[in-house]
Amino acid sequence: MMPPAEELVALMTAAARAAGRAIMAVYAEPDIGVEAKADDSPVTRADLAAHDSITSTLSAACPQLPLLSEEGDLPPFDVRRQWQRYWLVDPLDGTKEFIRRSGEFTVNIALVEGGEAVLGVIYAPATNTLYAGQRMGQDRTTWRAWKINADGDQADIHSNPLAANASNMVVKLVASRDHGLDKTPALIGRLAAIWPQVEVKPMGSSLKMCLLAEGLADLYWRHGPTGEWDTAAAQAIVEAAGGGLFGMDGAPFRYNQRAGLTNPAFYAVGSVEPDWQALLADL
Missing domain, CATH: 3.40.190.80 (D-Maltodextrin-Binding Protein; domain 2)
Incomplete structure (x- = not known):
């Protein structure tokens, strides 16, 4: 039986923050271990450390859920197509920004259910800022997104309505x-x-x-x-x-x-x- 959405988001949040700590530990070092992957995109020791951290946290708490990560093995589609629910993870999104030391990189963790991303957590470790959203079910009035800033203050967030005929916008x-x-x-x-x-x-x-x-x-x-x-x-x-x-x-x-x-x-x-x-x- 799956835990409720609140517990899953709390788990995702803990996993993202732990991965962020692993990323920032590498960020503080002079040599971050940049290598090229098969597609010529960069990967660092921080990408791999974050992957290991997230995999350990999520798999220990929810061993029944498969996990698909950019830095992990890709199971054959014949296997993956059987998955009704799974974790989808980018352990370090913005590796080029990490290499530049711009601070604009994140940890991305999603729960996918029936092909839809129903829970999402994005953590920016350089600023200690976290975004989360839950949009489970078809009743949009129950959907919610929020942000937790570096001071730990949490507030709901909403996108901006934009009218195509508003000449002053x-x-x-x-x-x-x-x-x-x-x-x-x-x-x-x-x-x-x-x-x-x-x-x-x-x-x-x-x-x-x-x-x-x-x-x-x-x-x-x-x-x-x-x-x-x-x-x-x-x-x-x-x-x-x-x-x-x-x-x-x-x-x-x-x-x-x-x-x-x-x-x-x-x-x-x-x-x-x-x-x-x-x-x-x-x-």
Whole structure:
């Protein structure tokens, strides 16, 4: 029998904070052990230490739940497709930012159920800030997202409603520091045709989508490669806060639906009201 959502989120929070401590221990060292993975993306000793920490915490508490991590082994799809419920983890999201020592990196832990990310925790260890969301069930009035700051203060968060016909509104775009830069000017042009002012904030890791959830940004569009572990926790939090994350076909992301784990292009938004799909078409 599965523990209630509150206990699961508490477990995810503990796992994320423990992984954060492992990450920051490596962060403080002069040599963080950078290596290249098979796809030429970087991995550090912090990625691996966080993976080990999270796996130990979650597996000890819920041995019945499979765990899929960016830094772990990938079971065959014939095995994974049988999973009704599992953990989906990015132990260190924003490895490039970690290497740059920008502070913009996170621990991402999601619980996926029936292909949907229903619980999400994102922890930013450099600032000791944690975001969480639960959107279990179909009754959206029970969904909830919250933030715990470095002082331990907890507050519910909500995304920003954005009307497409409001001439006095500013639209806030968050963008990757490394991906999609060639498309950003065209996107700004389309946004400026609707809203009089467009603000752009470059940022690393899933913190971009955390800004959507707390109403500090409106749009994040990503057409470069990401993995399912990059988006699941953030999707749960953004949806619980009132926003959404969609493929370019306008459908919300679902997880573990195919053999590969590379996401297609997507957009995440604080408000689902504007016709984002039409606005972003053919960019």
